[in-house]
Amino acid sequence: MAVTFVRKEMLPQQPPPSSQVGPVRWVRENLLSSPLNIFLTLAAIYVIYVIIDHVGPWLMNSVWNAGSLAECRQILAGESGACFAVINDRWRQLLYGFYPSDMYWRPNLAMVLLLVAVAPVLFDKLPRKMIWFSAVYPFIAFWLLWGGSLWLPLAVIAGFAIGYAVFRGLSPMTNGALAVIAGALAALIWWFVAAAAVSDVLQSVIPLGIAAVPSREFGGFMLSIIIGVTGIALSLPLGIMLALGRKSDMPLIKMICVGFIEFIRGVPLITLLFTASLLLNYFLPPGTNFDIILRVIIMVTLFAAAYMAEVIRGGLAALPRGQYEAADALGLDYWKAQRLIIMPQALKISIPGIVNTFIGLFKDTTLVVFIGLLDPIGLSNAIRADSNWNGIYWELFIFIGACFFIFCFGMSRYSMYLERRLKTDHR
């Protein structure tokens, strides 16, 4: 008679072998899975060790309080160490340039308001009414940064109101395009003929304003951010228009757009900046004071817009033909089709490329150093020209690099968030 064994209860679960769990498994799988992998791991450890061995003591010995490089060296007494005292001494200059120090609150406030203004654009969970603040923000920022009469930005806003009023007044009588053109003309006439005079008169009647700060006192990261943010904000709509123009059936518009894009893409940014700073001086009548920062912003925007147009054209080309036909079949006109069907999809596809262009533009702002504007890189040069800090390199560059990294990394993370949120395919 055979003894049968029937297990009545489950065996208690054993813990997995130690080589198959936790960090050990991770290390085995990722670092030591093959001879080549082992070799690469060892090599990487060695490289990291060398870097830490060289940079570690240098960073650990950082001197934060000293009046000059010589003092730093005295404090270090021959040991290797970073002299971050230069940042301590000059961080205001690196951030604000030569902006009057008692008015730092103005760029600070402008920066805080910028965050408020971009929030509704970036995140759709916020109340939609906030977008009105975003629309007014450019004028607030301009007034805060450059100061002067409050009436000037108000007069410029009035131009939009006048243009809109003319458009609304005419649109029942004539067709839409004519009303748009008339509205734009009215606004332009107001801006170029009346706005400055009216704001002067108003200023003399009711003086409202804060101390004006001339452009040449702008510098440092403030300058980079002004040029970068303005360029980013303007180049996207301009790029969309150019991309649509390039795909347009109207030969004149198509030719203009293609010519513009190819010309701008064909010349380096530095050439455009030199044009802005040097050639325009010869063309303009002597004595006219066409603001240098404005010139740079225009050039940077045009440059980025040309690249943006091509990025968006890529997105348009990736859309299946059926989408265009579907829009037509629904009876949508051109603009409605673009706004409701084509652009939302094309822009979604283009997000990585668009953000790429944004980041490139922001970093390209450092090129203004070549036309004598003191951006952070230019200021690092100027700071080195002071006898106290001559001979200091890494500390300044590390600081500047870290600041740029924060902005660029932020943009890149946001674009990934946006891609995840807009993901509609079901992979």
Next chain:
Amino acid sequence: MKKSVFLGTLSLTALVAGFASAATLDDVKARGTLNCGVSTGVNGFSAPDSNGVWQGFDVAICRAVAAAVLGDPMKVNFITTTGQTRFSALASGEIDMLARNTTWTFSRDTDLKFTFAGVNYYDGQGFMVKKELGVSSAKELDGATVCIQTGTTTELNLADYFKSNNMKYEPVPIETNAEAQQQYLAGACDVYTTDASGLAATRATFADAENHIVLPEIISKEPLGPLVRQGDDQWADIARWTLNALIAAEEYGVTSANIEELAKGTENPEINRLLGTEGELGAMIGLDKDWAKRAIKAGGNYGEIFAATIGEATPIGLARGLNAQWTQGGLMYSPPFR
């Protein structure tokens, strides 16, 4: 910015607006500030301090002119220019004068249509080597590796010098002075060559400055000076004679300390004419009679400015050398104030 934006855009559309080339002096007086072009930063010559106030040898010339013309040495807008933008900034009227260690050359004076107001610093190209190399003269540099900034006159001077002395060298091309310092210290080259003032400033920043020497040979002439546009002789005269006033003041012993005393009148008629107690020299250049007194008071006479910005007491530690008064064996020589 403000209205100028609109004006600028307007003038863009209507490029025909007439050439309003009023006298620079009137423009400066109407504006109330002097637009002075300086470099974006050259140690000792122009650099902003931690409060954002510009300091330096070239900056002092701007301040002296502002003091002479406007009565206040602080009424200067310093406009930073690079090697590429400096001349067009001056030619287009963006700046009234350029004080940016610019070498006075034939073509800049004639072809580019500028007027040099004089020389405020006689520079020349020199060599710096490590002491351990045991070299005491540039003639012993045969076969050396030389760090040299590309695209500069120093590059051409170097080639000429080695060729004429029948020596060979290996150039290590570099882009900026900052890069040069790093390369030289890292041992990428035996010799670093640039203007002697630049070498001194560079050497002053080394942690072990005593281990490096600047060789005695100067192989080129680099007379640096302020310049203005051609065609406005009155303005050029103001710049030239402001510089001359600073140089003459040192020669006659007029300093920022004793100038008030001397301005009451002295035995020396030349000092009296300079400081406006005698004669009407100021009126001849469209200024009042105290113009030179104000210019000298702004930063002291030439010698005081030199000592305070680049002289031997500063970290840069330049000797007067060629820049001493002619009575001391140098080249600083002001025409008489008569």
